[in-house]
Amino acid sequence: MSPDVSVKTLVIDGRDVGATGEQTILEVAREHGIRIPTLCHLEGLMPAGACRMCLVEVVGSNKLLPACVTKVSEGMEVRTHTPELLELRRMTLELLFAERNHICSVCVSNGHCQLQSLAGEHGIDHIRFPYQYPRLQVDTTHPRYGMDPNRCVLCGRCVRVCAEVEGAHTWDLMGRGAGTLVTAELRTPWGLAQTCTSCGKCVQVCPTGALFDKGRAVAEMEKRREFVPAILAGRDEEEELVP
Template sequence: MNKLTIYIDDKQFQAEPGKSILEVCREHDIEILTMCHLKGVNDVGACRLCLVEIEGMSKLLSACTTKITANMVIHTKTERIKKYQRITTELFFAERNHVCAVCVANGTCELQDLGYKVGMDHIRYPFLFPKCEVDTSHPWYVMDQNRCIMCTRCVRVCNEVEGAHNWDVKNRGYQVRIISDFDTPWGESITCTSCGKCLQACPTGALWPKAIVQGQMKKNPEIIDELMERRKMIL
């Protein structure tokens, strides 16, 4: 297969066609911030953190859903991108009620890491303080909407990896929420297999096992991709 030549941050790379900008960047250790991307499931371009600048295009495009083309000139670290990364991060925090001090994922949270990474010292936007539900009806797991950033990683893992499709998204705009079945309690779900993959996929502390307390959450989101690789071997 003919490789394509692309330029990322003034360096030349050879990459196979059909790959996304994000895939190529990850291969060459070029850092791109992501939240909704999870290796092993399809990309949806929901979080807007992986935006990159492409020469000849006025709009910023998401690296995860944009495929490379020949002689593409990509910039990942411009001031413009840094500005938007900061805005996006602040909006994540302003949208729901994120309280790290009492969160199970404190220390292992991807949102928390992101805040440190973009150097967020304050938030310029008014907090929405939405009233969010905490679903504790499942015998083992808890879903806390307060900590959800609507990356839909749980939805995709449940659908694409487990095949159960217990999770989906209801409403639109700022009223979106993750739902189980007909917006019924998780514990009454007829589709959930209690496999716990959504807990591994969740970047924050929105999904967690009941047996743990503050800061004890252990996560292994890489397990999703490993599962998919093993499945290919079986087939």
């Protein structure tokens, strides 16, 4: 199958936009400066459609669709910021904050965290659900990096960048449901993982402070994403971190 290069016209938030048939709603929206929040998505990695932050309303569809994987079609009418969507995104974020331990004031990524900036963007000032705080073991066996699963949002970006870009596939998900954990191969301490090349890509794509450079104090961990080609083009960063 050759790629669909036909031109489609569609409406996003009342604006007429043009796209090719192979593009996703998210790509087209970003090209036109329309912001759709994302968390598990990172341009250059396979989309997952897992975090549900980018859900949008498409007129004529009774289900909400994830913008990161939904292809555009002719005449499509997309709404990205209805009151319902804003409330759903807010609740998704609250569920994430309650799921593990996300106390910003003691986090290396304070001020440089995507979860934090999304919370700011959605005006979250309190969480309606009890905190679960599951006391998970921190792994600092790697000489250069550390892994704190208590800060992990299970977006899977580290797993994907390690498998798809670095080709090492040191990380994968273990278990399922709320007990899912990102682990280095065979649950060995990260420092002993045979396939890890210590490239650090996982650290840099991690949206929170779950993966970090050792030796960083609170709020010192800024992530650099420039090795994923699409990000090198300078598009993603300002989209991701809204001040």
